Amino acid sequence: MNRKRVLLVLLVVVILAAGYGTFVVRRGFSAADQPSAIEKVMAQTVRNLGIPRSARSMKNPLTITPELLQEGRDNFTNRCAGCHGKDGDGHTGIGPNLYPKAPELRLPATQNLTDGEIHYIITNGVRLTGMPALGNPHMSEDDNTAWKLVHFIRSISLTTPQQRAEQTTTASTAHYVGSATCEKCHAQIYERWKKTPMANVVRDPREHPDAIIPNLATNNVSPKFTKDQVAFVYGGVWKQRYFTKIGDDYYPEPAQWDVTNKMWRPYFVANGTDWWSALYPPDNMKRPTGPTCDGCHSVNYDIQTKQVAEWNVGCEKCHGPGSAHVEQPTQGNIVNPARMDYISANDTCIQCHSQGRPLTSPIEGKYYDWPVGFHVGLNLQDYWQLEEHNLGQTTFTHFADGTAHKNRMQGNDFVQSVMYRRGVTCFDCHDVHGTDNYAQLRKPVNQICLDCHGSGSRNGPREATLAEHTHHKDGSTGSECVACHMPKVEVTIPGVFVSAHTFAFITPAITDKYKVPNPCTSxxxxxxTAWATDALRHWPERSPWRVQ
Incomplete structure (x- = not known):
């Protein structure tokens, strides 16, 4: 009886397989087709059965560190991103056209595999698919590379709906604990972060005697003030301002120190500049910093009490209140912007690195220049509207073509870019936890660009060498990617510039039409501009239609 049942089952399987085979033959073998549900199940089952039990139970032998994770990212960019995308989403020119399709590595189908299973797939590849073997699994170098890739793949997992629900609940019940509490488990990251401008935007000169850079007695542009009158020092990289406290509010002194040129300059936001300037009296001592500054230079500024959980851009500004996570660390009770979708991830930065205004204004009679009520994990668009622009009109905030015209507008520029539309995030390039590179870049500027835009890359440029693309000698200023794609379009103070974040090449013709500075004549x-336009026309690889 049992034998008959087995034979019957086998017969049914053979009939189904034959029927499915006939269907496939009639349908054709186009790689553009989407695999059927049956094919997906069968393929995953066969793949999983092909992984030895001993491999499944393997644990990652490498201890995760920021440096190791960066190595994993580099290897992924060089070896895997062509099919899987730079962040594992699979949205590339190759991945969707494979059969089976390159999987989205951030989703549970991959993330639910064990470390050993992911390592085995990376090392050995998958037959009859586009997934190649990494290399010789018996070579320690290749094996370590595979384990580093496992760590990186784990780091790009998306927040699951269950974790998102837990984070929402946590945000309403947890409280802020301060960045110093995070140091206990994240000492290495904390050590880097505390040296960054983010951690030192606002400093109390009583706690930090070295905070005030100049001799205040040399102030020659406004009524003098003394150290005793300075409640907070703001900034110190390009310029430094000084806040005095009156009652429970802070107010900016009318003088600022130009760090670059080592001289005093007046500080006053004139009418006709920032949108809120005409809505406050023309006197710094009647313009409190709470509505205009403090929401971005602190964690959880309370507009009723005017108290903060922590001054400066602390850990919880980007990760949300941490008390539940401190008590029992899980991925579900803390926000990690790196695991969000690209819009929410970028909003973590855009909330402060943009010019705009709250959707509701005024709020309790005051005009705020930051998104009151927003915290990471919410939808920024429900709280904040980016400064509007009319094409062809030059304003205080925008050039006529829409390029940002002043500082703190990286977000306004970035959302217009192809990079943003392709899912690139601010922290694909910047590491807010701190690096030794300019602007907290993950790598030196050209290197970080060329990771995705190396010579011959499908992302461009198409030329064989960087010199052929830039028409400038290697190592020269003109050979730097940012020289052409992030030109210095405006001066904030002499020697300090605003760099465009649209990443578009501004042609000399655009300068003639819209008065936007272009990188050539800058x-x-x-x-x-006529000389520059003529020079571009003689670049053999550049379309004559794209110099207009």
Missing amino acids: CHTDKT
Whole structure:
């Protein structure tokens, strides 16, 4: 009886397989087709059965560190991103056209595999698919590379709906504990972060005697003030301002120190500049910093009590209140912007690195220049509207073509870019936890660009060498990616510039039409836009239609 049942089952399987085979043959073998549900189940089952039991139970032998994770990211970019995308989403020119499709590595189908299973797939590849073997699994170098990739793949997992629900609940019940509490478990990251501008935007000169850079007695542009009158020092990289406290509010002194040029300059936001300037009296001592500054320079500024959980851009500004996570660390009770979708991830930065205004204004009779009520994990668009722009009109905030015209507008620029539309995030390039590179970049500027835009890359450029693409000698200023794609379009104070974050090449013709500075004549100051346009026309790889 049992034998008959087995034979019957086998017969049914053979009939189904034959029927499915006939269907496939009639349908054709186009790689553009979507695999059927049956194919997906069968393929995953066969793949999983092909992984030895001993491999499944393997644990990652490498201890995760920021440096190791960066190595994993680099290897992923070089070896895997062509099919899987730079962040594992699979949205590339190759991945969706494979059969089976390159999986989205951030989703549970991959993330629920064990470390050993992911390691085995990376090392050995998958037959009859586009997944190649990494290399020789018996070579320690290749094996370590595979384990580093496992760590990186784990780091890009998306927040699950269950974790998102837990985070929402946690945000309403947890409280802020301060960045110093995070140091206990994240000492290495904390040590880097505390040296960054983010951690030192606002400092109390009584706690930090070295905070005030100049001799206040040399102030020659406004009524003098003394150290005793300075409640907070703001900034110190390019410029430094000084806040005095009156009652429970802070107010900016009318003088600022130009760090770059080592001189005093007046500080006053004139009418006709920032949108809120005309709505406050023309006197710094009647313009409290709570509505205009403090929401971005602190964690959880309370507009009723005017108290903060922590001054400066602390850990919980980006990760949310941490008390539940401190008590029992899980991925579900703390926000990690790196595991969010690209819109929410970028909003973590755009909330402060943009010019705009709250959707509701005024709020309790005051005009706020930051998104009151927003915290990471919410939808920024429900609280904040980016400064509007009319094409062809030059304003205080925008050039006529829409490029940002002043500082703190990286977000306004970035959301217009192809990079943003392709899912690139601010922290694909910047590491807010701190690096030794300019602007907290993950790598030196050209290197971080060329990770995704190396010569011959499908992302461009198409030329064989960087020099052929830039038409400038290697190592020269003109050979830097940012020289052309992030030109210095505005001066904030002499020697300090605003760099465009649209990443678009601004042609000399755009300068003629919209008066936006272009990178060619910004460097070659002795030349004209006509000269620059003519030079571009003679670049053999550049379309003559794209110099307009």
